[in-house]
Amino acid sequence: MRISLSVPFALMFNFVPPFSSHPSIPPSPLFPDIPAAEMAMNSILNAADIKKALEAFAAADSFDHKKFFEMVGLKAKSAEDVKKAFLVLDADASGFIEEEELKFVLKGFASDGRDLTDKETKAFLNEADKDGDGMIGIDEFVALVHE
Numbered sequence: 001m002r003i004s005l006s007v008p009f010a011l012m013f014n015f016v017p018p019f020s021s022h023p024s025i026p027p028s029p030l031f032p033d034i035p036a037a038e039m040a041m042n043s044i045l046n047a048a049d050i051k052k053a054l055e056a057f058a059a060a061d062s063f064d065h066k067k068f069f070e071m072v073g074l075k076a077k078s079a080e081d082v083k084k085a086f087l088v089l090d091a092d093a094s095g096f097i098e099e100e101e102l103k104f105v106l107k108g109f110a111s112d113g114r115d116l117t118d119k120e121t122k123a124f125l126n127e128a129d130k131d132g133d134g135m136i137g138i139d140e141f142v143a144l145v146h147e
Contacts, residue, residue: 040088063120086141096135
């Protein structure tokens with residue numbers, strides 16, 4: 001028997017988005033010193049790879065999404081794992097990564113990730129937003145990561 005739920009997965013577990021309007025990313029109840037988004041990404045990707053990629057793109061206006069996704073190992077992951085990463089980055093659980101969320105995308109991989117510049121954010125959005133709605137949907141994200 002297959003059960004279909006109409007409530008978004010994140011809401012079923014009272015998930016607080018990692019990039020909410022609060023000044024800090026909410027901690028995990030089990031590991032209060034590690035933000036929830038970082039823990040989620042570490043369950044999908046190697047923490048050392050994430051750290052190395054963040055260091056490679058630490059300078060403003062240096063971000064290259066293709067190289068970044070390859071360096072963190074996301075490009076080699078299955079579509080299901082990429083969708084899990086998308087759910088972490090979709091801070092408001094809207095089903096889309098909007099421009100404001102995209103600015104903080106590196107913080108979704110590690111709490112010490114920097115904010116993307118406006119130029120980087122717009123370039124990233126332009127590459128990913130294939131249907132022109134101003135947002136990145138889950139299928140657009142999977143396609144972008146695997147290109």
